[in-house]
Amino acid sequence: MSKKKVWIDTDLSVGMKRYHREGYSDVDDGYAVLQLFKAENIEVTGISAVFGNTKIEDAYRLSQKMAAEYAPYKIAVFKGAAEQINLAEVKTNEAVAALAEALKKEPLHILAIGPATNIGILVLLYPELKSQIKEVVLVAGRRAADAYFKIGKPTSHHAPDLNFDLDNDAFRILFENNIKVVLCPFEISNKVWLTAKDLETLKTEDTGNIWLSEQSQPWLQQWIAGGETGFNPFDVLASHYLLAPEDLVMEELNAHLEIHTNDMLLETPEHNFKQYLICNTQPGFKVTYCYDVVSDYHQKLMNSLTKH
Template sequence: MKQKIKLIGILLVFMVFAACKEEAKNVTVEVKQEAKTEADDKEKPNGIVNGVKQVWIDADLAVGKKNIGKPGYSDVDDGYAVLQLLQAKNVKINGLSTVFGNNSVENAFAIGNYISKEFAAQKIKVYKGAGTAINLDSVVTNDAVEAMAAALKKQPLTILAIGPATNVGLLLLKYPELQSQIVEVVLVAGRRTPLDYFKIGNKGVLAKDLNFDLDNTAFRILLENNVPLVFCPYEISSKVWIKQNDLEALKSTTPAMKWLATASQPWIEQWKNQGAEGFNPFDVLASHYIIAPEDIITEPLQARLEINLDDTVKENKNRVYKSYLLCTKEGGAAVTYCYDVVPNYHQKLMETFKK
């Protein structure tokens, strides 16, 4: 009887030991799986360091400048985008490059340096980029491209490209190996169909998809290189307005916004002359997407280039054509398409300028 009890005791001890060993094995597997998951997360280039998004800005700054070759003043919305990111606590600007577009690259470079000197808490290095569209017969780099490449070699970055995508296109041609370091490129361009007109005011003026129209090749390069792209087109910016009372309110916030709101006066007057009550701050929708993507409503679409009649030519009798950047359900490269904003967006937007 004693031997039987002893045998049962030994069996029980063995079973407990086996169970503990199996549990320890399971725990080890779980720990390894968790460690692997953490390692995988670290390998993913999310461009976020200590909760701060690492960003490079490429812009055709034109605040306060008169148009070249035509009457009136150039766009001011790129200034709002840059200052919005400067004031965002969850964004670090790793560099600011300039490009031709709304005005000359020389003017853009001068404005970029002025913003950095006068309004940046920590001075941001500014680099001059392309002054013309990409010429595939003679691909030439520039200071902006080289600086962007150097920054990407150090860490993954989100690129805000709110002018022609020329500098980013040149970057991918010269340094294709850095494609994996680009978290995403956020751009202001695109539409769903060629009949989605960019209407300015109510007097029949149709605007170009300027950033795309000025350098189709650059956008083609981005699409063909499978870079993660976010498009903030006229469709979304047309739903957001900056009016005279907004400018007056901004003048009493920060020195930077006072400067920008004052420089915006000739611009808003041009829009009023076209029958509008204010202006659409196109580039701000792109910068706001970087700061708070939850405020921007998006959908996955596919983008492609397609030739159609030029919608900006009046009485176009089948003679003038242009390329369009179209975003639809199929037939192109995968992109994120921004098309609307959340309720009370205007209030959210104004608060970002007051910080």
């Protein structure tokens, strides 16, 4: 069986405390990376770190750790962008250069589960390699500006569309260059939950699973404190698309970059606006939009994470 060649671009922050506010950072990138490490039909050809959930130095360190300690084969890791694209002075980095070299050798699927900065820079600086990108799978988007990402029961806060919010231009570059884009937004990840029981199930003799389960405990407790019984493993829906797209429900829509009232500042009196990535049937940039999972998805997800 020929394996799907996948490059992972990630803002890993497993176990990290947040820098600018109380609490812990997302752990979901860790689930996506481990899932692809274990997938028999996937070959991870490289990992690049990007800023996002945490600082680039942390994402790079954690990417190195996961590749060195939990990957079943040798995977090179590269340090990428520390901030969003500056269109007035586009600079390359180690990760972009490495991804360019990899694409020169063979076509690749790209799992970009942080801001799309590294991929956007690549497309700007190496436009001749666009045809080598089979698809870019991203975690972003919504159907309407008021389709807020509600967290907690009752809703304790709105979550940002962080990957898009941190670098709007990177997404625009992908769309305007007709790169095939697959979106796994909050709409689908909000239908999948991991609980304390699931974290216990992960604690097999597999060292990567044990580490991820332990590092996920503070993250789980944050969600429980907000009234939930578990947490949404956002990025694992994107990795699952590459592993087994038949487990997701999707449709072809068109994407638009639109400006609306800032969903993070709805209670403030100031006139504050931001860009949104809106997907609907109006004319725009074609995307594959994943919005639901098959009925036995949770078991399929757990099986993919616990296989040795």
